[in-house]
Amino acid sequence: MADVIHAPRGRALFKELPARPSIDRTTLDSAAIGEIARDVGFWRRCWSYTPLRRFLVLVFLGCAWEIYARLAGNPLMFPSLSDTLVAWATDIANGTLTSAVWTSLRILVLGYGVAVLLAAVLTTLAISTRIGTDLLATLTAMFNPLPAIAILPLALLWFGLGVQSLIFVIVHSVLWAVSLNTFTGFLSVSQTQRMVGRNYGLGGLRLVTHILIPAAFPSILAGLKIGWAFAWRTLIAAELVFGVSGDSAGLGWYIFQNRNALETAHVFAGLFTVIIIGLVIEGVVFRSIEAATVRRWGMQA
Amino acid sequence: MPSPALTTDAVTAAPGAGKQALLSVDGVTLQYQTKQQIVTATYRVSFDVYPQDRFILLGPSGCGKSTLLKGVGGFLTPVEGQIQLNNTKVTAPGADRMIVFQEFDQLLPWQTVLGNVMFPMRTTSRFPRNEWKDRAMRAVEKVGLAKFANSYPHTLSGGMKQRVAIARALAMEPKILLMDEPFAALDALTRRRMQDELLELWNDIRFTLIFVTHSIQEAIIIGSRIVVMTPHPGQIRAELDATAYTQEHAGSEDFMAFNRKINGMLFGSENIAHG
Ligand SMILES: Nc1ncnc2c1ncn2[C@@H]1O[C@H](COP(=O)(O)OP(=O)(O)OP(=O)(O)O)[C@@H](O)[C@H]1O
Ligand SMILES: [Mg+2]
Numbered sequence: 001m002a003d004v005i006h007a008p009r010g011r012a013l014f015k016e017l018p019a020r021p022s023i024d025r026t027t028l029d030s031a032a033i034g035e036i037a038r039d040v041g042f043w044r045r046c047w048s049y050t051p052l053r054r055f056l057v058l059v060f061l062g063c064a065w066e067i068y069a070r071l072a073g074n075p076l077m078f079p080s081l082s083d084t085l086v087a088w089a090t091d092i093a094n095g096t097l098t099s100a101v102w103t104s105l106r107i108l109v110l111g112y113g114v115a116v117l118l119a120a121v122l123t124t125l126a127i128s129t130r131i132g133t134d135l136l137a138t139l140t141a142m143f144n145p146l147p148a149i150a151i152l153p154l155a156l157l158w159f160g161l162g163v164q165s166l167i168f169v170i171v172h173s174v175l176w177a178v179s180l181n182t183f184t185g186f187l188s189v190s191q192t193q194r195m196v197g198r199n200y201g202l203g204g205l206r207l208v209t210h211i212l213i214p215a216a217f218p219s220i221l222a223g224l225k226i227g228w229a230f231a232w233r234t235l236i237a238a239e240l241v242f243g244v245s246g247d248s249a250g251l252g253w254y255i256f257q258n259r260n261a262l263e264t265a266h267v268f269a270g271l272f273t274v275i276i277i278g279l280v281i282e283g284v285v286f287r288s289i290e291a292a293t294v295r296r297w298g299m300q301a
Numbered sequence: 302m303p304s305p306a307l308t309t310d311a312v313t314a315a316p317g318a319g320k321q322a323l324l325s326v327d328g329v330t331l332q333y334q335t336k337q338q339i340v341t342a343t344y345r346v347s348f349d350v351y352p353q354d355r356f357i358l359l360g361p362s363g364c365g366k367s368t369l370l371k372g373v374g375g376f377l378t379p380v381e382g383q384i385q386l387n388n389t390k391v392t393a394p395g396a397d398r399m400i401v402f403q404e405f406d407q408l409l410p411w412q413t414v415l416g417n418v419m420f421p422m423r424t425t426s427r428f429p430r431n432e433w434k435d436r437a438m439r440a441v442e443k444v445g446l447a448k449f450a451n452s453y454p455h456t457l458s459g460g461m462k463q464r465v466a467i468a469r470a471l472a473m474e475p476k477i478l479l480m481d482e483p484f485a486a487l488d489a490l491t492r493r494r495m496q497d498e499l500l501e502l503w504n505d506i507r508f509t510l511i512f513v514t515h516s517i518q519e520a521i522i523i524g525s526r527i528v529v530m531t532p533h534p535g536q537i538r539a540e541l542d543a544t545a546y547t548q549e550h551a552g553s554e555d556f557m558a559f560n561r562k563i564n565g566m567l568f569g570s571e572n573i574a575h576g
Pocket of ligand 2: 366368403481
């Protein structure tokens with residue numbers, strides 16, 4: 001209808017292009033075309049397998065390390081990969097490293113869990129009430145820039161030399177990062193999806209669990225990852241400062257002790273362990289969460 | 302622009318005699334308040350929707366059709382006038398009014414097609430749990446997406462997403478169905494089929510439909526009653542009876558004349574001569 005109306009006006013306004021003949025083509029039946037989808041081939045499929053590519057990077061870095069260390073020839077300052085692996089295997093075998101890892105991981109998971117729970121409460125409050133928003137904004141602005149190590153002396157004063165102090169500083173370092181990311185994620189959930197939820201009778205806490213959390217999951221996951229890294233850093237640093245917690249010592253203490261004894265290969269073995277655990281958590285735990293959620297839902301490439 | 306003579310002429314049929322209005326919109330002004338300014342989207346809009354009406358909101362882009370729908374949906378509060386549903390004031394959104402939104406991101410990306418259709422059943426517990434899957438599957442089949450029931454929305458085309466949203470609303474068998482340009486993204490063929498499906502479904506269930514479009518043709522085919530709105534800020538130009546026209550009449554002389562009449566209201570009278 002609109003075309004009919006505007007056509008006469010339009011023609012008068014501009015000079016039309018020269019006419020070109022129309023083309024009529026015959027098309028093939030889809031059966032006649034035959035190959036429509038093709039297997040990409042073994043090598044290319046391997047190459048597009050991310051864990052394999054990552055592993056190759058690791059192998060390359062390992063080789064570079066070994067070669068450099070052998071050329072430098074100074075095991076006290078820079079032990080080679082093989083020395084480190086030997087030290088690592090010995091300490092795994094005699095149990096010192098395993099117990100250190102176990103101690104650190106237990107504290108880490110506990111502190112991380114408490115922080116995530118607190119973050120959930122804080123952000124839920126923040127998204128449902130205006131005063132909650134102000135509370136979260138003020139608290140994060142105040143405490144997020146404060147390094148965990150800076151409040152360690154205070155923690156020691158309050159909780160003494162023990163697990164509680166460690167957990168306190170871990171919670172501090174994780175809480176604000178996770179809350180901030182989660183809240184930003186909540187705010188960026190599309191207005192339409194919120195309306196869809198409210199249209200189906202959701203409100204308050206049910207809107208948060210049914211709509212906001214899944215819709216903001218990419219940001220939440222990013223926050224959890226950052227929080228995990230912060231937790232590790234804080235824990236190792238705190239252990240380096242005051243070491244033994246009760247009956248057993250953690251990884252930081254293991255590193256500190258071996259440095260004092262000038263057992264550099266064992267220091268490296270400790271650092272190596274931190275790295276391995278980090279890689280496993282990132283490459284296995286977080287990656288599979290991502291694969292099962294945000295990637296599957298097409299919210300992240 | 303609108304001459305008073307035309308306006309009075311346009312209101313052709315009296316509202317359903319004896320029946321009680323299901324939804325009454327009375328002198329409603331809706332505004333958006335942004336940091337810089339207050340935008341009046343609709344100005345003193347009044348109309349009554351009776352049970353089983355197929356009520357069309359027709360108007361140019363930006364005239365406030367979606368805003369009006371959001372008001373009825375309970376997402377916006379009128380600054381003037383009021384919206385009543387079954388004689389009670391609309392204050393909040395609710396599952397008694399199923400909405401198909403205009404936006405493409407109304408599907409929940411973390412749910413499959415079937416999961417999306419089942420989602421409102423799960424949140425409202427309107428039907429017993431053991432019926433959810435069957436009902437959802439039937440709705441998905443109705444919109445021709447049975448093969449994609451277990452796909453995630455990001456793997457669907459724009460038109461397919463829209464059809465899932467329609468299935469999701471229809472599966473709830475709502476008393477009132479609000480649809481905001483639901484067929485705008487569909488190709489002509491699918492659009493035609495969906496229009497037929499919608500009318501057929503209406504014939505089965507006899508729900509009340511409020512339908513937003515800016516296609517005059519679609520308005521006449523789907524609607525039993527058409528509200529024509531003016532450009533921004535939206536006011537009601539006319540409320541027309543369209544019960545006489547269906548798909549089969551498209552192209553007939555009557556149909557074209559009605560089409561031209563609405564065209565004249567929307568575009569101003571200077572264009573009627575060409576149509
Ligand atoms: N969130 C918003 N904030 C401020 N102004 C808005 C907002 N949404 C819409 N508007 C304004 O309200 C007016 C009506 O918008 P609305 O979306 O209702 O139009 P519409 O009739 O649905 O148009 P279309 O056919 O293009 O969808 C527009 O002029 C727009 O600028
Ligand atoms: Mg709109």
